[in-house]
Amino acid sequence: AHHLSGERARVRKDSSTRRLINEALMNNDFLKKLEQQHMREMVDCMYERVYAQQQLVIQEGQPGNYLYVLAEGLLEVIQNGKLLGQMRAGTAFGELAILYNCKRTATVKAVAESHIWALDRQTFQKIMMRSTQARNEEY
Ligand code: CMP
Structure with a gap:
């Protein structure tokens, strides 16, 4: 059921998880400009993935179809083979390819x-449309 096409279902989360994801989105310079209602729905619809040590989450230069929030663990960001830095729990990333339809700017x-x-x-796109439609129907 995980790979059915279309919109994903909400995934139940406890309040500390919701807070971690929300704060990560709010700490991201690009994502913090989104509306609160959009943010809430994004938090609702995120689902968990586990990556093994050394596994690539994102590959520089590839098309990108996911936005992420690190809940637990440690990641490194690499660009042109050069280490740019590390990301700790509570960091949102992968937003650039989603928001701007560009290729992945770095490897994670x-x-x-x-x-x-x-x-x-x-x-993500359904969330953006749904909220806009709901708002327009109020008038
Ligand atoms: P995106 O380009 O979609 O995929 C790679 C992600 O790495 C990018 O989104 C950002 O979230 C993140 N990223 C890119 N450049 C840097 C950087 N200099 N420092 C930290 N994170 C970065």
Whole structure:
């Protein structure tokens, strides 16, 4: 059921998980400009993925179809083979390819086993449309 096409279902989350994801989105310079209602629905629809140590989460130059929030673990960001830095729990990433339809600007690799919340592009776009429609119907 995980790979059916279309919009993904909401995934139940406890309040500390919701807070971690929300704060990660709010700490991201690009995502913090989104509306609160959009943010809430994004938090609702994220689902967990586990990456093994050394596994690539994102590959520079590839098309990107997911936005992520690191819940637990440690990641490194690499560009042109050069280490740019590390990401810790509570960091949102992968937003550039989703928001601007560009290729992935860097590689993101798991330094340790990492638990990551993901949101696919299709669901992201549905969220943006649904909220706008709901608002327009009020008038
Ligand atoms: P995106 O380009 O979709 O995929 C790679 C992600 O790495 C990018 O989104 C950002 O979230 C992140 N990223 C890119 N450049 C840097 C950087 N210099 N420092 C930290 N994170 C970065």
